Amino acid sequence: MVSVSKRAAVAAVGALLVACSAMQERQIQAVDSFIQQGAFQDFALELERKMGFAGKEDLEPVAPVVFMPKYVLEHLEAAESWRLCGRYERSLAHFDAADAAVGDIQANVAGQVASQVVGAVATDVAGMYVPNPVEAIMINYYKALLFLAQGKPDLSRVELNRADDRARRTVERFSKEIEKAQKEADEAFAKEQALGGQKPQGYDNTLQEQLAVTSAWKVYRDFVVPPAVYLHALYLAHSTVPSDREKAIELYERLREITDRHLVVEQDLADLQKGRICPSNDCVWVMVERGLGPTIDERKITLPIPVKDTTVLISIALPEIRNRFEEYAWPCSIEVNGTSDTCLSLAATDVVVRTELAKRYPGIVTRALVSAFIKGFVQYQLQKEAGLYGALAGFLISEALTAADRRIWRQMPGDVALYRFRRDPNGEPAILRLVHREIPLPVNDTGGMQLIHVKLMHAHHEPHILSIPLTGI
Numbered sequence: 479m480v481s482v483s484k485r486a487a488v489a490a491v492g493a494l495l496v497a498c499s500a501m502q503e504r505q506i507q508a509v510d511s512f513i514q515q516g517a518f519q520d521f522a523l524e525l526e527r528k529m530g531f532a533g534k535e536d537l538e539p540v541a542p543v544v545f546m547p548k549y550v551l552e553h554l555e556a557a558e559s560w561r562l563c564g565r566y567e568r569s570l571a572h573f574d575a576a577d578a579a580v581g582d583i584q585a586n587v588a589g590q591v592a593s594q595v596v597g598a599v600a601t602d603v604a605g606m607y608v609p610n611p612v613e614a615i616m617i618n619y620y621k622a623l624l625f626l627a628q629g630k631p632d633l634s635r636v637e638l639n640r641a642d643d644r645a646r647r648t649v650e651r652f653s654k655e656i657e658k659a660q661k662e663a664d665e666a667f668a669k670e671q672a673l674g675g676q677k678p679q680g681y682d683n684t685l686q687e688q689l690a691v692t693s694a695w696k697v698y699r700d701f702v703v704p705p706a707v708y709l710h711a712l713y714l715a716h717s718t719v720p721s722d723r724e725k726a727i728e729l730y731e732r733l734r735e736i737t738d739r740h741l742v743v744e745q746d747l748a749d750l751q752k753g754r755i756c757p758s759n760d761c762v763w764v765m766v767e768r769g770l771g772p773t774i775d776e777r778k779i780t781l782p783i784p785v786k787d788t789t790v791l792i793s794i795a796l797p798e799i800r801n802r803f804e805e806y807a808w809p810c811s812i813e814v815n816g817t818s819d820t821c822l823s824l825a826a827t828d829v830v831v832r833t834e835l836a837k838r839y840p841g842i843v844t845r846a847l848v849s850a851f852i853k854g855f856v857q858y859q860l861q862k863e864a865g866l867y868g869a870l871a872g873f874l875i876s877e878a879l880t881a882a883d884r885r886i887w888r889q890m891p892g893d894v895a896l897y898r899f900r901r902d903p904n905g906e907p908a909i910l911r912l913v914h915r916e917i918p919l920p921v922n923d924t925g926g927m928q929l930i931h932v933k934l935m936h937a938h939h940e941p942h943i944l945s946i947p948l949t950g951i
Contacts, residue, residue: 506773509555509888513770516939522559522568525552543571550579550607551885558620558889562933562942566624573621579606580614580644611648612703612831613887615641619706622713623931626946631713638710641703642729649701652837659841663848681847684781688796688843695799697833698736704825705765705894707733708743712763715746715755716927716951726750740824742898759949760901762921766810766821767933768912769803769892772828776882783854792854794846795882799835801828803892807913814899814908821895821910828892891933901925913937920945 512521526532529549531541546553557572609617618641625634707729714726730747737743742763749755777798782789803826810821835842899908901921910917912934922928926949934941 518559525556545575659844766895767891771890
């Protein structure tokens with residue numbers, strides 16, 4: 479007869495599984511609710527209360543922003559929320575805090591990676607959130623935009639250089655991470671005497687089956703974050719330093735390879751190759767961030783794991799990118815000089831995120847399988863000691879500790895569209911038509927070149943617009 483304590487233990491583990499899953503889902507829904515409402519100040523203040531920067535009754539932040547390792551994702555969401563409220567200094571403070579997390583991880587990457595295998599019976603979701611390479615580069619991108627809008631081009635240059643450096647180092651790191659994950663897997667299996675000191679039966683086939691999933695993904699050939707690359711190229715194109723223009727041409731050529739020769743990229747590049755960008759000195763560039771970026775779902779797979787003289791069922795959880803942006807639902811055009819033209823997409827964020835994930839996927843799957851096989855041995859031990867209820871408890875424990883990290887910066891754009899036009903000499907207004915709304919663009923009527931950056935995540939929001947002079951960078 480099975481004891482009450484064993485039944486209670488199984489019930490408790492089952493409750494833990496439900497509670498963990500529900501908590502993550504509630505957190506995601508709470509963030510999406512604030513974004514849906516467009517309540518960015520309320521959202522930012524709520525996040526700051528959570529981090530301890532503001533009292534419950536305060537309507538304004540009262541404490542300086544400091545880096546809180548426990549709340550890295552909250553720093554990101556607060557940074558963009560304050561930016562959309564026009565509170566740029568507060569926004570920059572949170573971006574700096576999130577940026578510190580990226581630096582910390584780069585300094586301690588070996589320890590972080592090792593813990594993923596050594597602590598394979600613990601879920602990664604409980605750890606400090608580390609901005610992925612796309613998010614890290616988008617931090618630099620937004621900081622660069624804000625510095626340009628504040629008339630601080632030197633600080634903007636620093637951020638754009640950092641974004642370029644991060645992209646380069648990310649590409650270099652991909653192959654090293656995969657090699658490291660495989661080496662750790664071999665070492666883990668060799669040390670696990672219960673698994674016979676070798677890879678378990680079926681490991682290689684399972685690995686290849688899961689890696690094949692990426693073959694259906696739409697990805698770029700190389701890892702690149704087009705909005706950041708374009709802003710960097712545009713910045714350097716307006717510099718009077720010859721080496722800057724050479725670098726701008728290099729960046730434009732990198733973009734044309736992955737953007738199907740975007741019309742604006744081609745126009746800018748053609749100008750530079752002839753000597754200077756926009757020789758008439760009256761061009762206006764419009765970058766339009768529209769919709770919501772991708773989210774992460776969990777793809778859970780149950781596998782039979784051979785252990786000793788039996789087989790146990792174990793699960794692995796893998797991240798799956800879900801697109802939240804449909805271009806057809808976000809028509810974008812600009813009317814100027816009596817004519818209307820379509821804003822062409824420069825980059826879809828889900829493709830950027832999938833490109834980065836596809837490069838890391840072999841390492842992710844390898845570590846997930848190592849974790850699964852080790853958990854399988856734990857489950858075998860419980861089954862051996864406590865029979866059916868031990869096996870069930872082992873399975874539930876494994877399920878509770880197996881979850882894909884679904885955390886992601888949820889205010890990234892779904893898409894970035896791009897347009898370039900010449901200012902009307904008679905001062906006629908330029909109108910952005912976005913999801914059937916008419917948005918007057920703040921075109922500078924005093925001359926010179928200009929970048930207008932627009933963000934609209936939901937059709938009912940008020941658009942956030944930055945006007946940035948480009949002449950004299």
